[in-house]
Each structure stands twice: as C-alpha cells, then as structure tokens.
Amino acid sequence: MQTSFWSRRRVLGVLAAATAVAATPSVLIPATAAAAENTAPEPVPLPDTERAKVVRAWLTGGKGVKAAAAVALYGSDAAIQTFLAETLPRQTVDDNWVAIVRSLDRAGKGLRREAVATLESGDAAIAAFLQDGFRPAILEDLQVATTTVSSTGGKAVVRSANAALNAATTPALTTFLTDSQYDSRLEDTRVQVTTMLLTAGPEVRKYASRALDGAASDVEWFIETGQHIARARDQESATIEELVALVEREGKRAEQETNLAVEASARAETPPGRPRKPPRRPLPRRPPPRTMCRSRGRRPARRRARRRARRTPHATPSTPPMPR
Structure with missing residues (x-):
C-alpha cells in the first residue's frame, strides 16, 4: 500500500502567512483600521500618547515600520507626528506587499490565486486580504490537501479525513494534516502487516x-x-x-518411461492373440561321410582300403579237405 502524505513542514509552510497574520493581527493592516477595531489585546500595556503609539507600531509592525518607528522615537515630537501621519501608513503598505509576496512560494493554489488577484487590486484590497480575506483561501487549500491524502490512504486515513472534511474548519483540517493522518496511517499499516501473516511465507x-x-x-x-x-x-x-x-x-x-519402453518391447516380440513360443534350439551339425569324394572319384577310399590290408597279418591258406 503506497500512500502519499503531506509532511508537517509542507502543511506549516502553506499556513505560514496565515499563522503570522492571525498571531499579530495589527502587523500588516493600516494603523487606522487597527485603531478603529481596537479589539486585539496589546502585548504591552501603553498609555494613550503619541510616543506610545509609535512604540506600539514598533512592537507590532513589519520590518519597514520597525525601522521607521525606531528613527522617530529618537527624534523630536515633530518627528513623532510625521511618523504617525505619513510614514506609518506608507511603510505599512510596503510591509503588506512584502508579506504577500513572501507567502506565494509556500502557499497553496487557492491562496496563491487570491494573493495575486489582491496585489493587482490596490492597497485597500491588500489590507482587507491580510485582515480576513486570506481565510477562505487557506480553508480551500486545506480541504484540497485533505482530499488528496484521503484518496491515497487506507480505511483509517479515509475515516479521519472524512471527519475533518465534515467539520470544515481550519483547526480540524490542520489537526488532521499535521497529526491525525499519521496515527491513521500507522493503523492501516498494522492491518496490512497482519494480512501478510495469513498469506506470506515463513x-x-x-x-x-x-x-x-x-x-x-x-x-x-x-x-x-x-x-x-x-x-x-x-x-x-x-x-x-x-x-x-x-x-x-x-x-x-x-x-516410468523405462517401464513403458520395456512393456512396449515385449508386446512387439509377441504377435497379438498368440501365446509366446520358446526359441528353437539349433540342430547339431553333422560331418559329411568320409567315403565321399566328388573331385576324383573313389581314390581316397581305395587308398584307405589298401592301408587296412597292409596292417592286417597274412592268413595261411587252408588245405581243402580230401574227398572220401
């Protein structure tokens, strides 16, 4: 199961601009708007004087505002009034631009789209965007990220993602992307390992x-x-x-092939339907008669007869009986 998850660094990068603005709401909005609302608690209680307003701008402003406020605090009362009337609004606008541009490289598609449109709309639109206008874009990006994780996760990941999407709030979606998805991923992984126990090798x-x-x-x-x-x-x-x-x-x-070959050989030697006969023994060879000689008649036989006659002793001829 190959599941792609958003890392905590990636999610926090998407939320970087919104988190900074939410943590310090008077940093990037015009001083007039901040004074009109006057709802956020001050980090340090200050008296209601012109120099105290400069100190408040230095505490909550951007880089440009901080630098200009530091110069004004070292100056005279005229420098303080010039800062509050002219320098502070101008530096606030510059810091607003810088904040939006810096957030583009880590923002999601929705936040980037709204930020670019805001930069093209003027200073008032930028101030409104940084005050509350960024929140719908952030929520859209978080919903897209949660849906992406849900489409590639297991059952536990899908269950947690659906719960966050049904809540449809930035804290719920952020909690899922930075925390809950990893617990759900571990649950799905354990289920996968348990499944391997039933089908895998030893x-x-x-x-x-x-x-x-x-x-x-x-x-x-x-x-x-x-x-x-x-x-x-x-x-x-x-x-x-x-x-x-x-x-x-x-x-x-x-x-088996050897046994089959032996049986086939035996069947080939015996015709079908007839019993097997024992092999015939060869007859003994008889020598030809000695008295036969076809080349020269009977000379060898006569010679043998004469030899036998020589070996036989001569018999005395008997006297015929006298007649009576």
Missing part, C-alpha cells in the same frame, strides 16, 4: 510478528525494508525446495 511471517510486537518505527521499517528481505529469503528457500522436488519428479518420470 520468513515474512516471522518478520511481521516482530514488527507488530515493536513500536511504530518497527512497523514502518518492515513495510519499507524488512518485508523485502524476508521475501528474498523465502524465495531462496523455495528455490532449493523446488530444485529437490524437480529432481525427484524427473527421476520418477524417467523410471
């Missing part, structure tokens, strides 16, 4: 449990850094386990 669950048991900084560190370290470790463990499972799976597959 290392992520271990890191998430430690973050939830720690402080807010621990939860922020887990979201920004810790979860990525834990996911990398889970991925490393999963890779090793996958390799082992892959080797086992391929081994079983090779064994």
